[in-house]
Amino acid sequence: MTKFTLKSGSSITKPFNKVWIILGVLLILIVTFSFFIRFEPSLINLSELGVILEKMFTPKGERTWGDYFGFVFTLWEPLVSTLEMSLAGTIIGSLMAVPVAILAAKNIFKSKFVYLPIRFFMNLIRTIPAMILAVVAVYFVGIGVLSGLIAITLFTFGIMSKMLYEVIETVDMSPFEALESSGATKTQAFRYAVFPQIFPVFLSYLIYIFEINVRASAVLGYVGAGGIGMVIKDNILYNYDRVGATVILLFFVILAVQFMSNYLRGKLQ
Amino acid sequence: MIKFENVGKTYPNGVQALKGVNLEIGDGEFVAIIGLSGAGKSTLLRSINKMHAITEGKLFIDDIEISSIKGKDLRMLRRSIGMIFQSFNLVKRMSVFNNVLTGRVAYHPTFKTLFGLFPKEDKILALESLETMGILEKAFSRADQLSGGQMQRVALARALAQKPKIILADEPVASLDPITTVQVMDDFARINRDFKITIIANMHHVDLALKYATRIIGIKNGEVVYDGPSTDINDEMLVQIYGRSLKHDEVLGE
Numbered sequence: 001m002t003k004f005t006l007k008s009g010s011s012i013t014k015p016f017n018k019v020w021i022i023l024g025v026l027l028i029l030i031v032t033f034s035f036f037i038r039f040e041p042s043l044i045n046l047s048e049l050g051v052i053l054e055k056m057f058t059p060k061g062e063r064t065w066g067d068y069f070g071f072v073f074t075l076w077e078p079l080v081s082t083l084e085m086s087l088a089g090t091i092i093g094s095l096m097a098v099p100v101a102i103l104a105a106k107n108i109f110k111s112k113f114v115y116l117p118i119r120f121f122m123n124l125i126r127t128i129p130a131m132i133l134a135v136v137a138v139y140f141v142g143i144g145v146l147s148g149l150i151a152i153t154l155f156t157f158g159i160m161s162k163m164l165y166e167v168i169e170t171v172d173m174s175p176f177e178a179l180e181s182s183g184a185t186k187t188q189a190f191r192y193a194v195f196p197q198i199f200p201v202f203l204s205y206l207i208y209i210f211e212i213n214v215r216a217s218a219v220l221g222y223v224g225a226g227g228i229g230m231v232i233k234d235n236i237l238y239n240y241d242r243v244g245a246t247v248i249l250l251f252f253v254i255l256a257v258q259f260m261s262n263y264l265r266g267k268l269q
Numbered sequence: 270m271i272k273f274e275n276v277g278k279t280y281p282n283g284v285q286a287l288k289g290v291n292l293e294i295g296d297g298e299f300v301a302i303i304g305l306s307g308a309g310k311s312t313l314l315r316s317i318n319k320m321h322a323i324t325e326g327k328l329f330i331d332d333i334e335i336s337s338i339k340g341k342d343l344r345m346l347r348r349s350i351g352m353i354f355q356s357f358n359l360v361k362r363m364s365v366f367n368n369v370l371t372g373r374v375a376y377h378p379t380f381k382t383l384f385g386l387f388p389k390e391d392k393i394l395a396l397e398s399l400e401t402m403g404i405l406e407k408a409f410s411r412a413d414q415l416s417g418g419q420m421q422r423v424a425l426a427r428a429l430a431q432k433p434k435i436i437l438a439d440e441p442v443a444s445l446d447p448i449t450t451v452q453v454m455d456d457f458a459r460i461n462r463d464f465k466i467t468i469i470a471n472m473h474h475v476d477l478a479l480k481y482a483t484r485i486i487g488i489k490n491g492e493v494v495y496d497g498p499s500t501d502i503n504d505e506m507l508v509q510i511y512g513r514s515l516k517h518d519e520v521l522g523e
Contacts, residue, residue, distance in 0.1 A: 172360075172361070174354065174356055174357075174358040175358050175359060175360045175371075177320075177354070177358060178352065178354065178358035178359075178371075178424075178427070179371055179374065180320070180347070181318055181320055181347055181350075181352040182347060182348060182351070182352070182371070182372055182374070182375050182427075182428075182431055183343075183344040183345065183346070183347035183348030183349075183375030183431075184344070184371075184374045184375045185344065185375075185379050187379050187383075188374045188375070188379055188382050191382060191383055191385075192360070192371045192374055192382075193360055193371075196360050196362060196363045196367075197360060197362060200362070
């Protein structure tokens with residue numbers, strides 16, 4: 001609380017900002033809980049880290065550097081399926097999110113009975129980690145790219161529906177009013193007043209989620225959801241060098257996807 | 270012709286915005302509605318295209334009683350009435366041309382308009398409306414690149430593209446500078462004269478209302494307290510409308 005007194009003699013007091021209390025309580029909670037985490041420095045073995053890195057980034061046994069990098073070229077097929085399931089999952093999941101996001105937006109459907117149940121359903125989907133979605137999908141449709149696709153579709157749906165309805169709620173509704181006053185139906189007013197405002201944002205989110213999904217789907221293969229993650233899983237016990245080569249490939253692919261994503265999203269501004 | 274018969278409007282929160290309004294506005298008139306903020310100007314204006322529905326009395330447009338119409342009939346009514354807003358209500362990231370084309374949307378069935386395609390006549394009409402407003406060269410600029418005065422002209426072009434019989438203007442110049450204000454008011458006068466479109470405008474500035482409108486309707490607490498030619502209005506009547514006499518600089522608006 002600060003009190004300002006002006007030359008004229010009048011004074012005004014700036015009220016205390018409650019955010020500081022919340023931050024203080026959070027800090028105390030974090031410090032308290034950190035005492036319960038068992039932390040034993042003696043278990044950290046840095047020399048082992050060096051050994052593993054050496055195993056990953058040098059050819060194993062009698063293999064040559066040619067073999068090491070040659071392995072990368074055999075990864076074409078799983079790499080393409082990883083990218084394919086990321087892209088297809090991103091697009092399908094995003095399209096599924098559109099009608100749900102519209103139903104969840106308070107400024108479009110003003111009734112609580114519409115947007116509250118929809119939001120609850122959306123929150124429910126988002127509580128499930130992508131990895132668990134993949135495990136369940138593998139259980140239902142078996143090991144392979146299809147289960148990865150299902151996991152990524154649902155994961156995308158969760159993020160996109162949430163982000164999109166928040167965008168719809170920040171849209172300028174004044175052109176909607178203008179369209180309605182000119183005799184347009186609500187659907188037409190949405191198409192011409194709201195859609196042009198959200199479409200570029202939707203595309204930008206779609207590209208960003210694709211970027212997230214490429215990273216995620218590399219790991220999803222680990223639980224049997226196909227793609228490059230399965231290569232890592234198959235080699236991690238005995239062929240560290242192959243895991244290393246795969247990691248190097250993934251590094252460059254993800255970097256390329258990120259560059260493309262930044263470029264395209266820049267164009268959409 | 271627009272005819273109010275004992276029209277009243279009570280909002281769900283109990284606020285009585287209009288009381289016992291009786292009016293007749295003929296085709297081709299230029300009417301200014303003046304009064305304090307909250308007097309009911311906006312409610313009166315918006316009751317004409319049923320953006321606000323009245324709760325008492327009857328409202329006729331060309332002998333059709335509009336308080337009972339809904340659905341397609343209501344949309345047909347609204348289609349024949351253009352509306353201009355204080356904040357222009359354009360889609361800012363869309364081109365001027367596409368904004369004006371939205372004035373044609375109500376002429377087509379919903380499913381046909383979903384893909385954003387319009388017949389050639391609509392496109393020509395949109396461009397001609399822009400030409401009428403003197404901003405044809407801005408047709409393919411984004412709306413957010415225009416000045417306030419230009420945006421209001423685009424909004425007018427959008428209204429003209431509707432081929433309206435009536436244009437309602439809710440504080441059309443309240444967010445414009447004095448010079449642009451005069452230009453936009455001149456545009457209203459021109460549209461009124463050349464196309465015989467009835468213009469009904471809510472105005473803050475009394476001097477502008479007196480200069481451009483041929484008829485003044487003064488509202489106080491939801492009731493019409495003055496209705497007559499703009500040439501007949503005097504200080505005494507302004508006292509009636511505003512509750513006290515206006516100083517010289519207040520009449521001049523700025």
